[in-house]
Amino acid sequence: MTTSQVRRRTIIFALMNETPKSLDDVTVTPVLRECLKCNYSAVTDQTACPQCGRKMATASSIRGRGIFLIVVGLFLVAFMGGIALFVSNLLADAMKDPTSAKRITDEAATFFAIYLIFGVVIAFGLRSVVIGTWQVIFGKRNKVLIYGMWAILFLIIIAVGFFYGVSK
């Protein structure tokens, strides 16, 4: 090793000894972090999930996702709601004419399916709004809400299908 190499190393080691001190000054205070992949959560300054390695989310990033969920949810509700209103107006107009009224009644199952899709998309949008609002307020995810609302949505679809089948 040449003299200049030794000198360079000495300087580098000196700098490295300095580094921990300055890093200590900017140490991140441990905050609640959640892994959105495997649901691990802990109060920690680690940014990667110790279970699966994914970058963990903090309260502020979960709030950001919450805002996104609210925007997407409101868009779905407004968009599908608008289409549903539009179709309803068309149907109401068509029902005034006896010939087309009969055709609509014959195609009741089709219209039922269409409205079921409108309903599911609107319910999905409302679910996003509720979950997003929770995340914006509390800065964390609510698993009961996230999975519970899937269950409710699923049960509603089954119940609607069942009562439609019974009413025929």
Ligand SMILES: [Zn+2]
């Ligand atoms: Zn994880």
